[in-house]
Amino acid sequence: MKTFYGDLKLGILGGGQLGRMLIQQAINYNVTVKVLDPDREAPCRKLCDEFVVGALNHYNTVYNFGKKVDLLTIEIEKVNVDALEQLEKEGVMVYPQARVIRLIQDKGLQKQFFKQNDIPTAPFQIISNKTELEQTTMPFPYIQKLRRDGYDGRGVYKVIDESYLDKAFTEPSLIEQWIDFEKEIAVIVARNESGDISAFPMVEMEFNPDVNLVEFLISPSTLPFEVQQEAERIAKKIADDLRIVGLLAVEMFLTKDGQILVNELAPRPHNSGHQSIEGNVVSQFEQHLRAIFNQPMGDTACLNNAIMVNVLGEEGHEGPAVYQGIEKILKCPGVYVHLYGKALTKPFRKMGHVTIVDADREKAIEKARFVQKMLKVVS
Amino acid sequence: MKTFYGDLKLGILGGGQLGRMLIQQAINYNVTVKVLDPDREAPCRKLCDEFVVGALNHYNTVYNFGKKVDLLTIEIEKVNVDALEQLEKEGVMVYPQARVIRLIQDKGLQKQFFKQNDIPTAPFQIISNKTELEQTTMPFPYIQKLRRDGYDGRGVYKVIDESYLDKAFTEPSLIEQWIDFEKEIAVIVARNESGDISAFPMVEMEFNPDVNLVEFLISPSTLPFEVQQEAERIAKKIADDLRIVGLLAVEMFLTKDGQILVNELAPRPHNSGHQSIEGNVVSQFEQHLRAIFNQPMGDTACLNNAIMVNVLGEEGHEGPAVYQGIEKILKCPGVYVHLYGKALTKPFRKMGHVTIVDADREKAIEKARFVQKMLKVVS
Numbered sequence: 217m218k219t220f221y222g223d224l225k226l227g228i229l230g231g232g233q234l235g236r237m238l239i240q241q242a243i244n245y246n247v248t249v250k251v252l253d254p255d256r257e258a259p260c261r262k263l264c265d266e267f268v269v270g271a272l273n274h275y276n277t278v279y280n281f282g283k284k285v286d287l288l289t290i291e292i293e294k295v296n297v298d299a300l301e302q303l304e305k306e307g308v309m310v311y312p313q314a315r316v317i318r319l320i321q322d323k324g325l326q327k328q329f330f331k332q333n334d335i336p337t338a339p340f341q342i343i344s345n346k347t348e349l350e351q352t353t354m355p356f357p358y359i360q361k362l363r364r365d366g367y368d369g370r371g372v373y374k375v376i377d378e379s380y381l382d383k384a385f386t387e388p389s390l391i392e393q394w395i396d397f398e399k400e401i402a403v404i405v406a407r408n409e410s411g412d413i414s415a416f417p418m419v420e421m422e423f424n425p426d427v428n429l430v431e432f433l434i435s436p437s438t439l440p441f442e443v444q445q446e447a448e449r450i451a452k453k454i455a456d457d458l459r460i461v462g463l464l465a466v467e468m469f470l471t472k473d474g475q476i477l478v479n480e481l482a483p484r485p486h487n488s489g490h491q492s493i494e495g496n497v498v499s500q501f502e503q504h505l506r507a508i509f510n511q512p513m514g515d516t517a518c519l520n521n522a523i524m525v526n527v528l529g530e531e532g533h534e535g536p537a538v539y540q541g542i543e544k545i546l547k548c549p550g551v552y553v554h555l556y557g558k559a560l561t562k563p564f565r566k567m568g569h570v571t572i573v574d575a576d577r578e579k580a581i582e583k584a585r586f587v588q589k590m591l592k593v594v595s
Numbered sequence: 596m597k598t599f600y601g602d603l604k605l606g607i608l609g610g611g612q613l614g615r616m617l618i619q620q621a622i623n624y625n626v627t628v629k630v631l632d633p634d635r636e637a638p639c640r641k642l643c644d645e646f647v648v649g650a651l652n653h654y655n656t657v658y659n660f661g662k663k664v665d666l667l668t669i670e671i672e673k674v675n676v677d678a679l680e681q682l683e684k685e686g687v688m689v690y691p692q693a694r695v696i697r698l699i700q701d702k703g704l705q706k707q708f709f710k711q712n713d714i715p716t717a718p719f720q721i722i723s724n725k726t727e728l729e730q731t732t733m734p735f736p737y738i739q740k741l742r743r744d745g746y747d748g749r750g751v752y753k754v755i756d757e758s759y760l761d762k763a764f765t766e767p768s769l770i771e772q773w774i775d776f777e778k779e780i781a782v783i784v785a786r787n788e789s790g791d792i793s794a795f796p797m798v799e800m801e802f803n804p805d806v807n808l809v810e811f812l813i814s815p816s817t818l819p820f821e822v823q824q825e826a827e828r829i830a831k832k833i834a835d836d837l838r839i840v841g842l843l844a845v846e847m848f849l850t851k852d853g854q855i856l857v858n859e860l861a862p863r864p865h866n867s868g869h870q871s872i873e874g875n876v877v878s879q880f881e882q883h884l885r886a887i888f889n890q891p892m893g894d895t896a897c898l899n900n901a902i903m904v905n906v907l908g909e910e911g912h913e914g915p916a917v918y919q920g921i922e923k924i925l926k927c928p929g930v931y932v933h934l935y936g937k938a939l940t941k942p943f944r945k946m947g948h949v950t951i952v953d954a955d956r957e958k959a960i961e962k963a964r965f966v967q968k969m970l971k972v973v974s
Contacts, residue, residue: 221918221934240622243615243642246934262644263622497929497952506925515928519898539600546885549894550876555600555625573876 218286220509221245227285229272231258233556233566234291234485237493239263241501252281259557275299282308289462289508290484293317294365311409311461311508312483319458320481323390324363330478333457335450337478338469339393346386357394360384395477397469399423400430401437402488403451404500406463406507413452414503414513416496418444419488422581432584433524435491438577439470447476454481463504465489487526487566494552494571495522521577523584527568527591529561535595537561539568544590548583550574560595567593597665599888600624606664608651610637612935612945613670613864616872618642620880631660638936654678661687668841668887669863672696673744690788690840690887691862698837699860702769703742709857712836714829716857717848718772725765736773739763774856776848778802779809780816781867782830783879785842785886792831793882793892795875797823798867801960811963812903814870817956818849826855833860842883844868866905866945873931873950874901900956902963906947906970908940914974916940918947923969927962929953939974946972 218224226242228235231253239249239260249264254271261267270277272292278299282288287309288300300314319325330337342363343349349360356378362371362385373384374394400421407413417436424431437444451466458464465486467479489500498506498514506514529537536559545551555568570587574580597603605621607614610632618628618639628643633650640646649656651671657678661667666688667679679693698704709716721742722728728739735757741750741764752763753773779800786792796815803810816823830845837843844865846858868879877885877893885893908916915938924930934947949966953959 219918221921222916236622240619243619243936244931244933246936263642265641511922512926514925517928537601539598542600543890546893547891549896552623554623557622557625 220247220287220505220511224248224287224509225250225285226508227252227281227288228260228264228291229278229281229288229295230291231255231260231264231267232291233259233568235260236263236556237490237499237554238289238291238485238501238504241499242505245505247505250281250285252278257559262557272296279303282310287311287508289504290317293321293483297321309508312464313459313461316458316460316483320483322363323361323366323480324388326481327390327392329457333453335454335457335478336476338395341391343389343391345388346384349384349389349391350381352391354391354393359392359394361390361392363388363390395469395471397477398472399439399470400467400479401439401443401447401470401476402433402465402467402486403447404463404465404486404489404492404503405451405455406500406503406513407455407460408507408513409461409510411456411459412513413455414516415448415452416489416492416500416503416516417518418447419491421488431588432526433488433491434577434581435495435522435524436518443470443474443476450476450478454478461510462507463489463500487524487569490554490569491522491524491571492516493554494573495520520573520575521580523572523580525570525572525584525587525591526566527555527570527593529563529565529567529593531563533593533595534562535560537567538594540592540594541590545570545587548572548586550580551583551587561593599626599666599884599890603627603666603888604629604664605887606631606660606667607639607643607670608657608660608667608674609670610634610639610643610646611670612638612947614639615642615935616869616878616933617668617670617864617880617883620878621884624884626884629660629664631656636938641936651675658682661689666690666887668883669696672700672862676700688887691843692838692840695837695839695862699862701742702740702745702859703767705860706769706771708836712832714833714836714857715855717774720770722768722770724767725763728763728768728770729760731770733770733772738771738773740769740771742767742769774848774850776856777851777853778818778849779846779858780818780822780826780849780855781812781844781846781865782826783842783844783865783868783871783882784827784830784834785879785882785892786834786839787886787892788840788889790835790838791892792834793895794827794831795868795871795879795882795895796897797826798870800867810904810967812867812870813956813960814874814901814903815897822849822853822855829855829857833857840889841886842868842879866903866948869933869948870901870903870950871895872933873952874899899952899954900959902951902959904949904951904963904966904970905945906934906949906972908942908944908946908972910942912972912974913941914939916946917973919971919973920969924949924966927951927965929959930962930966940972 231251236259250266278296282303419435465482493499550573610630615638629645657675661682798814844861872878929952931950
């Protein structure tokens with residue numbers, strides 16, 4: 217039998233930062249890694265045993281890549297699922313499973329799955345065209361989301377009143393009641409083939425009302441224990457209902473009246489788990505490897521307060537990336553820089569992240585604000 | 596000016612596990628890495644931007660490799676220093692500096708340096724040939740060490756009485772009074788170009804009298820504070836006296852009467868610092884990068900009790916490596932596996948290490964013993 221630390225070949229669909237951090241961890245187990253990505257300058261290009269340039273949504277490309285590995289995983293869900301289903305039939309292990317990726321790729325199917333499984337989520341309606349949109353009884357304001365291919369805020373549109381309908385999407389989409397939430401929260405769970413499920417402690421997104429933006433992610437949450445327990449219960453239930461093998465990030469809203477509503481799923485390592493590299497006993501990347509290799513789930517306990525700040529390309533800068541302020545932030549104890557190996561910056565491109573660890577939560581927040589002020593990606 | 600996270604090219608002489616773990620950390624800073632190693636199957640081969648196969652002790656090979664990088668570092672000190680000196684003259688940054696490597700390569704020069712700088716060390720004599728050895732007034736038993744090229748116990752010989760002289764080395768060597776020590780201890784320090792010096796908390800080697808072997812390394816030490824302070828003072832003094840840029844591992848003996856004697860130096864990441872990856876705020880690899888890039892020194896504080904166990908090839912096994920017991924040890928919380936990507940095992944070859952972290956020191960020791968019992972590298 218092939219062993220994960222030896223002769224088993226792992227294929228990763230996608231060669232971005234999530235794949236990069238997965239490889240950084242996989243190095244510890246001698247895993248042989250092949251990566252497929254359309255960008256020949258992708259962050260994983262230098263760190264794997266073989267880097268293949270090709271389209272992730274192309275049947276033959278994904279199929280041919282998958283035939284050369286024993287186990288296929290993803291770091292982005294926008295991949296050709298038909299190819300994955302065929303590979304599964306031919307005996308390639310695909311984790312997360314093709315049917316899970318298919319479900320999550322489609323925000324309409326995701327919502328129906330929530331409904332069928334009694335998973336709390338905002339009221340919604342599935343819309344096929346403009347006429348259906350105009351006829352909805354959903355009260356304003358609501359959110360329209362394309363069923364497929366939305367990513368990092370693209371494919372999302374807020375319909376505040378009738379006058380916004382003009383610019384609404386005409387493609388198949390989902391409309392959702394606008395949730396005036398108190399807090400965005402997330403729980404990352406993992407499930408291995410044996411069915412063991414493990415959850416990371418809940419994290420919170422800190423919102424800065426002055427700039428009207430999510431400022432950073434903080435772990436662990438200081439929300440009431442019952443909220444954390446309930447969020448964890450929901451996340452574990454979803455992993456169990458899906459029978460997913462691998463990591464599952466569950467993004468949720470905590471409403472002003474204390475209700476938890478599931479927003480979206482990601483069946484892979486996720487931005488809301490980066491702080492686990494330094495902040496938890498095992499990281500989300502280690503946990504994903506353990507899950508897909510059917511190894512025992514690791515201890516997810518928090519070691520410390522950990523804050524994760526995304527490092528985004530500055531507005532007005534496009535071209536070869538220059539990182540300003542690294543030396544200043546390295547003077548701060550407990551500050552961990554993770555750059556993603558992207559040569560070119562553009563406005564709001566995710567160029568890296570910084571994790572700030574401190575036993576004192578307020579000090580951690582202070583340091584995170586300092587990092588945000590000092591570290592700039594310009595060109 | 597070239598930046599370490601961008602266009603600066605780092606060369607590493609040696610492509611073994613120390614280079615591998617250095618690269619794992621350097622990924623976080625987008626460092627462009629080239630590696631030179633004679634073994635085309637070296638652990639770093641797949642993880643760097645360019646892997647060059649060539650002899651580390653060959654002038655032209657090292658010189659030509661060094662001409663293509665901006666900063667050259669080492670992960671093994673057995674390299675051609677003449678080439679490094681020439682490269683320094685031609686403007687390549689070499690950290691640690693050629694003169695430091697030259698000194699440390701020669702155990703005789705190392706000892707003379709200790710003597711000249713009032714660094715406590717065991718009484719010694721430098722020996723050029725067999726005659727000088729036979730004429731020594733050093734009382735039995737003593738240790739004979741080849742001045743050059745000893746490694747991992749090779750080149751070391753214990754002379755218990757006159758009858759042992761027959762098999763003694765005839766090459767230039769060092770003889771040292773036999774120290775009946777209480778404990779082996781180590782402090783890793785780092786110094787950057789600006790002269791900032793930082794020390795990791797002292798670690799101890801746990802000796803198992805039943806099997807007469809160093810069993811594992813434990814951090815932090817629980818020896819008296821004054822001992823730790825003195826060991827740290829000595830290590831920092833050496834880094835300062837040497838004006839080294841980079842990491843310096845200082846191995847010491849604590850004698851039965853409480854004296855600290857310096858045994859040996861290594862001007863690079865070291866086996867006695869592996870536990871810092873999980874056990875300290877910054878790891879020795881991060882610290883080495885900060886030192887050679889002239890960045891602020893990181894916080895070396897211990898996060899937890901951390902025990903490091905070397906994973907060695909089992910006796911009687913030679914060939915493709917099979918790791919037994921990984922699944923069992925992954926069930927244990929706080930256990931971190933680091934395999935070194937070596938395809939072939941042989942008796943006592945360093946194939947990896949495992950770090951065990953626990954807030955309870957006794958539990959950490961118990962888990963370390965379990966790891967040692969369960970994890971076997973066979974073929």
